[in-house]
Amino acid sequence: MAKAIFYHAGCPVCVSAEQDLLNLIPSEAVEVVHLRNEKAKVAAAEKAGVQSVPALVLSNGNVLHINFGAAIADLK
């Protein structure tokens, strides 16, 4: 089975929640891509349909956008 890909950009507000999600998914089933550190992969993420991070692109092509990034209220 192809791996799912978890895209994020190091959002400090979301790191805790992201880590929790990754704790739930077996590590062999998901690849983690940090788009700020791996900018060459941004185009592939866009092509896959990623509109915001964090997002989980599933092996069947479905894209789950999680929290649509940080809300202003979360940053206060």
Place this chain on the structure above:
Amino acid sequence: MAKAIFYHAGCPVCVSAEQDLLNLIPSEAVEVVHLRNEKAKVAAAEKAGVQSVPALVLSNGNVLHINFGAAIADLK
């Protein structure tokens, strides 16, 4: 470890994506609650911070909102 709780309301657009996510998470680690069928649990979901479905409430209290429900574009 306390289970995570996956709240949804049977949104037909999201069923496929939801199922994919649940395929990634071991079933013993997550409880699934269908809020349209289990309306008595809506108050608990709200208290946990759920603002839209589907959402995943983690055992540490973090809430991951996924896709904020269906976008209009998804329904066309």
